[in-house]
Amino acid sequence: MHTAPESSFEHLVRTYAGELYRYAYWLARDRQLAEDAVQEALLRGWRAYPRLRDRGAAKSWLFAIVRNEFYRQAARDAPLADAVDIDAIDLADERASHAGLEMREALMALPAGYAEPLALQILGGFSCAEIAALLATTEGAVMTRLTRARHALRRLVAPRPVRAAGGGAR
Amino acid sequence: MNCLDYRRALLGSSDESAAMQAHRVECAACTAFLAEHAGFEAELRRGLEVPIPGGLEQRLLDRGRGRARTDRRRFLAAAGVAAAAAGVGLFALLDRNDPLALACIRFVMLEEAKSIMMGAMPRAEAVRVLADSLPFERIERIGQVRHVAPCPFNGGTAYHVVLAVPQDKVTLLVMPDARLPASESASYDGLYSRVVPLRKGSVGIVGANRAVVASVAGAVRG
Numbered sequence: 001m002h003t004a005p006e007s008s009f010e011h012l013v014r015t016y017a018g019e020l021y022r023y024a025y026w027l028a029r030d031r032q033l034a035e036d037a038v039q040e041a042l043l044r045g046w047r048a049y050p051r052l053r054d055r056g057a058a059k060s061w062l063f064a065i066v067r068n069e070f071y072r073q074a075a076r077d078a079p080l081a082d083a084v085d086i087d088a089i090d091l092a093d094e095r096a097s098h099a100g101l102e103m104r105e106a107l108m109a110l111p112a113g114y115a116e117p118l119a120l121q122i123l124g125g126f127s128c129a130e131i132a133a134l135l136a137t138t139e140g141a142v143m144t145r146l147t148r149a150r151h152a153l154r155r156l157v158a159p160r161p162v163r164a165a166g167g168g169a170r
Numbered sequence: 171m172n173c174l175d176y177r178r179a180l181l182g183s184s185d186e187s188a189a190m191q192a193h194r195v196e197c198a199a200c201t202a203f204l205a206e207h208a209g210f211e212a213e214l215r216r217g218l219e220v221p222i223p224g225g226l227e228q229r230l231l232d233r234g235r236g237r238a239r240t241d242r243r244r245f246l247a248a249a250g251v252a253a254a255a256a257g258v259g260l261f262a263l264l265d266r267n268d269p270l271a272l273a274c275i276r277f278v279m280l281e282e283a284k285s286i287m288m289g290a291m292p293r294a295e296a297v298r299v300l301a302d303s304l305p306f307e308r309i310e311r312i313g314q315v316r317h318v319a320p321c322p323f324n325g326g327t328a329y330h331v332v333l334a335v336p337q338d339k340v341t342l343l344v345m346p347d348a349r350l351p352a353s354e355s356a357s358y359d360g361l362y363s364r365v366v367p368l369r370k371g372s373v374g375i376v377g378a379n380r381a382v383v384a385s386v387a388g389a390v391r392g
Contacts, residue, residue: 009234013231017222017226017227018227021223021226026218031223035223035226035229038226039229039230039233042234043360044279044360047359047360048359068279068282068283071282071286072278072282072283074286075282075286075316075317075332103216104217104220106217107214118214122211122214122218123215123218128182136287143183146181146182146183147178150181150182150210150214151181153210153214154210157213
């Protein structure tokens with residue numbers, strides 16, 4: 001039986017809506033911006049889906065459209081900015097004073113360029129090679145960012161030192 | 171593989187490879203590290219799994235279905251007007267897709283995000299490189315420049331400009347070396363594109379609103 005392209009696409013939306021929203025959230029760090037990016041991306045996807053040749057790649061295709069849509073919106077809304085070299089940010093120096101955070105707070109403290117590959121790996125289930133293709137970088141660079149991100153998170157969520165008896169504020 | 175290799179590899183990946191597993195079963199310290207790491211990974215997953223807004227899936231589906239119906243109605247209305255006015259021969263003009271104009275749309279769909287992520291060029295440099303083709307000051311009179319940078323495009327170099335105009339956002343691709351005998355146009359996936367000749371080279375304009383694209387295409391010619 002012939003299945004209409006819209007029906008197949010609706011199945012994709014039902015399957016991946018949550019993952020796409022969470023991915024967009026870690027790009028935008030804002031619920032409304034994340035939902036807007038997913039809405040616009042899926043509208044584009046809806047129209048383009050009948051022409052998608054490799055249906056097996058639909059998941060990474062959807063993530064790529066969401067990413068593209070987020071940066072399109074960000075470029076529309078944000079002022080002109082010079083390039084930031086994400087790999088040159090010293091996570092240790094920047095975040096050392098914030099140890100003891102909850103994991104979500106720690107993730108919010110990470111630059112988006114580090115949280116994004118984590119979200120793609122853990123939420124999206126993508127391999128380093130797939131993430132590298134999505135981010136238009138090398139597999140080695142992805143591995144480095146994932147390692148640095150986890151190191152930084154471990155420091156950030158590390159328990160605060162226990163104070164000596166009698167020295168507490170309470 | 172030694173302990174350091176094992177731990178580095180584990181921090182870059184949430185799973186163990188066969189080589190990692192082979193090391194770990196022989197190493198009590200790395201076995202303990204893995205157990206601690208598994209707890210960290212579970213906590214990390216919980217941190218990433220932000221709550222999904224209620225009704226999100228249905229909102230996405232409803233909006234998509236509504237847009238699909240609107241697109242079909244618009245298409246049928248346009249087809250009716252075209253058929254009545256000019257017959258089947260001119261009907262193809264409704265969806266004219268010239269190659270350079272289509273390449274501009276493909277850039278916006280597939281390459282724009284990457285270009286923006288690579289960062290912007292200084293304004294003074296943009297003023298200098300665009301002086302002979304499309305003066306940067308003219309672009310700034312049309313709208314607010316959000317991004318400008320060189321980028322590889324269509325076998326050469328183009329200058330990618332993201333421009334916020336009052337009604338929308340448009341993308342310009344200024345191609346100083348692409349000479350064009352006449353204007354081109356295309357539409358694809360809800361995006362519209364016009365490429366117009368300049369004194370030197372040409373410029374592609376891409377946006378989601380056909381009228382805005384046409385308006386900017388008129389404005390860039392001065």
